[in-house]
Amino acid sequence: MLSYQHAYHAGNFADVHKHLTLYAVVDHLLRKKSSITYIDTHAGRGLYPLAAAETARLQEYQQGVARPWAKRTGLSKASSLLGDWLAAVGEVQQGGGLDHYPGSPWWLSHRLREQDRLRLFELHPGEHGHLADQALPEAVKRIQGDGLAGLLKALPVKTPRLCVLIDPSYERKAEYDEVADTVLSAMRKARHAVVMIWYPMLPAGRHQALLEGLRDGGLRKIWCSELTLGDPGEGHGMYGSGILVVNPPWGLDERIHEAMAALLPLWGPTARHRGDWWVGE
């Protein structure tokens, strides 16, 4: 039984880290004309009104997107990536201030070109219902179903390039292994795919199973970006956000480093970012 709803967490610090990285990856891929299939295995609702009861309850966006949003003029000067990303956040606002936060379906669809394709998987009927209500380009396919199985079934894709986002809720411990197994199988069918995998950093450290599973499975070229707000021992909640990028576009690391260096002061003196190879070439 699925209970996770991303609306409770929309726009939090992990979303900023994840969607900024996603934006940068897509931005790099768009430098070439050849067509891309995007697959979002765990799509969520697509767009989150911050005044919705679920989001307003915890207001995690206050510690997340609201901070860079408030400082957007200065941050745009420090990092062009941050400037572009914050301008994109601005595109979904409907009033004078910050009132919506875009989820991964929006980030993947808003720059979709005529030659590109996007498949969104969402298993939860309620979440899929919200996703189905979103105004998205016609080329976007929304599928109610299991995203990991859906990804493997979709391979090989017809376009020369493939970009995948895997962003589960990790409600079940087994999901870390399932994600690793799926990525290893997918990479056998699509060697050049750019695959992003998000994971939460929790005191139990279960994300290590995912990282080690990919490394021990023989996968190469895995870049890892981790944003931590504090130490694991300081509480029971999520203390950091991690993203793996398999086959990262050239130059991605520098752009993310620059953007994260500008963002870190917004989260205080204990905030850290590290970005380096988990497994090199």
Ligand code: SAM
């Ligand atoms: N990717 C979204 C974003 O960045 O805006 C957030 C996704 S949220 C972390 C995870 C979503 O995966 C939830 O909406 C949940 O209902 C959905 N989900 C859980 N298990 C799934 C599965 N096996 N296949 C597809 N979706 C699933």
